[in-house]
Amino acid sequence: MVIIQALINGVLMGGVYGLTALGLTLIFGVMKVINWAHGSFIMVGMFAGYWLWTLTGIDPYLGLIIIVPALFLLGYFVQDALIKPVFRSEVGVREPIGVLILTAGLWLFIDNFALLLFGPFYRTARTPYSGLTYDVGGLLISAPRLYAFIITIVAAYVLSTFLKKTRLGIAIRATGQDRDTASLMGIDVYRIYNIAFGIGIAITGLVGSLLVPFYYIHPQAGFVFDIRAFIIVVLGGLGSVPGALLGGLLIGLIESVGAQFIPATLTQGIIFAVFLGVLYLRPQGLFGFEKEW
Amino acid sequence: MQVKEEKINKDKFARSFRSPIPILLALVAVVFCIPLVVKDPSWLQLAILTMWYAYLTCSWNLVGGFAGQLSLGHAAFIGIGAYTSTALYLHFGLSPWIGMFVGGAFAVVAAITVFYPCLRLLGAYFALASIGFAELIKILTENTTKIFGIEIRGPRGLSIPPLGHAPFHYQFVNKAYYYYTILIMLLIAWFITYRISKTKLGYCLSAIRNDVEAAQSLGVNISKCRLMAVSLSAFLSAIGGTFYAQLLLYIYPEAVMGIMLSCELAFIALIGGRGTVMGPIIGALIYVPASELSRIYLSGGRFLGVHLMLLGIVVMAVMLFQPGGLMRPIGRVYTRWVKKLEPRVQKV
Amino acid sequence: MALLEIRNLTKKFGGLTAVDNLDLILNEGEIFGLIGPNGAGKTTAFNAICGFYTPDSGSVIFKGENIEGLRPDLICKKGIGRVFQIVKPFKDMNVLANVMVGAFCRREGAREAKEKAQRVLEFIGLSAKKDFPADSLTLADRKRLELARALATEPKLLLLDELFAGLNPKEVEEAVVLIRKIREEGITIFLIEHVMQAVMNLSERIAVLHHGKKIAEGSPKEISTNEEVIKAYLGEEYVIT
Secondary structure (H helix, E strand, O other): OHHHHHHHHHHHHHHHHHHHHHHHHHHHHHHOOOOOOHHHHHHHHHHHHHHHHHHHOOOHHHHHHHHHHHHHHHHHHHHHHHHHHHHHHOOOOOOOHHHHHHHHHHHHHHHHHHHHHHOOOOEOOOOOOOOOEEEEOOEEEEHHHHHHHHHHHHHHHHHHHHHHHOHHHHHHHHHHHOHHHHHHOOOOHHHHHHHHHHHHHHHHHHHHHHHOOOOOEOOOHHHHHHHHHHHHHHHHOOOOHHHHHHHHHHHHHHHHHHOOOOOHHHHHHHHHHHHHHHHHHOOOOOOOOHHHO | OHHHHHHHHHHHHHHHHHOOHHHHHHHHHHHHHHHHHOOOHHHHHHHHHHHHHHHHHHHHHHHHHHOOOOOOOOHHHHHHHHHHHHHHHHHHOOOHHHHHHHHHHHHHHHHHHHHHHHHHOOHHHHHHHHHHHHHHHHHHHHOOOEEOOEEOOHHHOEEOOOOOOEHHHOEOOOHHHHHHHHHHHHHHHHHHHHHHHHOHHHHHHHHHHHOHHHHHHOOOOHHHHHHHHHHHHHHHHHHHHHHHHHHHOEEOHHHHHOHHHHHHHHHHHHHHOOOOOOHHHHHHHHHHHHHHHHHHHOOOHHHOOHHHHHHHHHHHHHHHHOOOOOHHHHHHHHHHHHHHHOOOOOOO | OEEEEEEEEEEEEOOEEEEEEEEEEEEOOOEEEEEOOOOOOHHHHHHHHHOOOOOOEEEEEEOOEEOOOOOHHHHHHHOEEEEOOOOOOOOOOEHHHHHHHHHOOOOOOHHHHHHHHHHHHHHHOOHHHOOOEHHHOOHHHHHHHHHHHHHHOOOOEEEEEOOOOOOOHHHHHHHHHHHHHHHHOOOEEEEEOOOHHHHHHHOOEEEEEEOOEEEEEEOHHHHHOOHHHHHHHHOOOOOOO
16 A cells, blocks of 8 residues: 555656656757756746746746746856857867856856855745645545646647647758758747756756745755766656656656655665666667667 | 186076076975974964975876876875774774775775776766766765764764874974975875976877877776876875874864765866876965865854865856966966076177 | 688567678788668678677678677787778877877887877878877868878778778879878778779779668779669669779
8 A cells, every 4th residue: 555655646746757858858859968066957947836836926927937947048048048059169069068067056056056145054935735645445646746647648649749840840840950951941949948958957947846835945955866867867868758658657657655664865866776786788769769869 | 718618607597597497406305404494383384285286286186187187086195094094003903004005905905906997997987987976985884883883874984083292103293394295295206297298108198188099009908097196196196195194193084075075176286287297286286275274364154165166166257267277377478487587699 | 712701690679670691702912892872781891890889680790800709909909900991080189199009009219109109290291290180180181180190000901991981082192092001011901982083993803782681892984883882872883084
């Protein structure tokens, strides 16, 4: 019984992890760039949702309407102003480490700026449904986690459809596969990159807000998600959407079920060990392609 | 005849400036003399920390610069070194001077078994793997209270009882002793990187960094070169860990194995110019004082992490404007200065 | 004396047989050409010789020794050098340093490696540019650099993968002269080429690959009049100048 409870929690949380990884994998799939600051943006989303709730009383789920576009714009701007120049100078290079380093610098800056502004305190947002749980045949399902999961699935579906069916989505995928050909087809490659990055960051904003009702909000919160997101993305295969979601579920389950048997921090260790193992045995992840790594 | 002699003498004088060695020797001499003049322990501490970071970054540079793989997990080696020598000292009374070599050996073992196989991964993947490696070691340490009866005490860390001036126990009261120890370590590390850059291993590592297949087709043994670089780097880093333990007499996992430390090393090298011999030292000279001073003067709960924030900004600025690190403009300024000293009249 | 023997070499990639039961013999001191349409398997054969691929079956015998499946760096040490189809200069380093990496194959000390590298650069004609960063060179010079690097490893057999691609007619002529000079040093040359002017003039013998199989072998004259080859590849009778 306890195991099933843990499984459920693992799935619910795993969905959120998967969504985080989705944003990251989109950015990588299109630009072949690792965004180190991904977790930092999640933290930004969290604080945005938190302050919105605390100062104006707007429910985090409603606040999404403001936060998601706001973070899209932030992502767009960051890509345009900071990443693009470095990216441009590394066009021919096989491994664009420069962008990785740049985003690492960005991570340091954002996380510690937040530390400066908000202090190291752990905050919680007590929404009317924060403590609400549903009782399903003896199993307790936390309401905000459930909502987060549902919204995650919806968002993943929306994103997937967007990429497959809309013109912009197809343009994004095309650019990801072959930027030169895409630009020959009249696609403004750098605008696409801006948009793709913006979407990736908008997703982090979404995730951040979803976490507000039930997660501790503090400047280092993003880092933990960051690491998990990277592990998931590598496990699932960089650039693979189903890989990101399944990887997320896997991590969520390991965490949740593992915590029943061993201390929580040690489950982290297991995740890292699994991560290293996958990198060693199958670097392209579960769904990735041979060449990618 | 007299005119010619004058010109030849001027030539010789100018030529002695073209090689930076005399200047470096002069600088080293100055650095050696500092503790004789500066007695304030906090300034000495700052100098010690700067040199410590420079030392660690030099050894990081073997993997991150020469071999070209961005490692963000080097703190693992530092931590292994610190914990090994400290644990052995506390449990067996083994002098840290010996314990540090044991720590070095363990670090090499860890490097060869886990770190080395990851080197064949692409840059971003390797960076992630190195983080995974270091975090794994940190987590294992945090969750261990005892190994084979030897106290590790998990997240609470290990304290070394202060014995005052006890050279055989690797403890000193007067900071000047620590100063000279780390200075010598730094000179050794710097010298090692310098020699490597001029010999076969350095050239082979550069080749591997640029193009693995081409290097192989020229007879470069990829595994052997990488193993050597990684082992040496791990060994040196571990010894640096022991120094830290003996300096502060208290270690805990986050301090010696944390990802922030790993990142600091990588970023210092980047700022100075990774892959260059002087880069780590210059980077440390810029970063560490700034970081320490901001930590001291902007201290208190509200200003935690300001130094890291500044580091982030500097890193971004370097990547945007001077990705080769600050060695390049400094090198340019130096060459221009040397040219100015050359005799104007070249024709005899 | 057969320097290189390839027996029944087969290499498959999934369902595609890139090299199909290839048999070739190279004699010491000759210049041997390998031609064929794109995708015929020529570079795959080279990769199998140099150790970048392990053949699915068959053997590669160099100086009487089986080398198939050995690591590329060991094969280089045995005396096979290679120039790649797409040049791979070490961009971080200058020209001299690039060649020194090759020189280190047979030497341990930096000074000897430097001397060897400088001699090779003189032989190739790149001495004047030895301090230039490798990525500042023109294509022709990069090919020279690649050649110099391989020569510094003191090979007995040199594999040239489309060396002449992208060179203008004058550069092609200079390269032909250079290859002949290299052969005079006692190095056997095995070249893959599409530039007919070069391969027909240089080679003493030529083999033609098509869909991984050898469809003809002989002197340049025999090849250029061979019906199979013309059908698959040349398009018309090629006149040797």
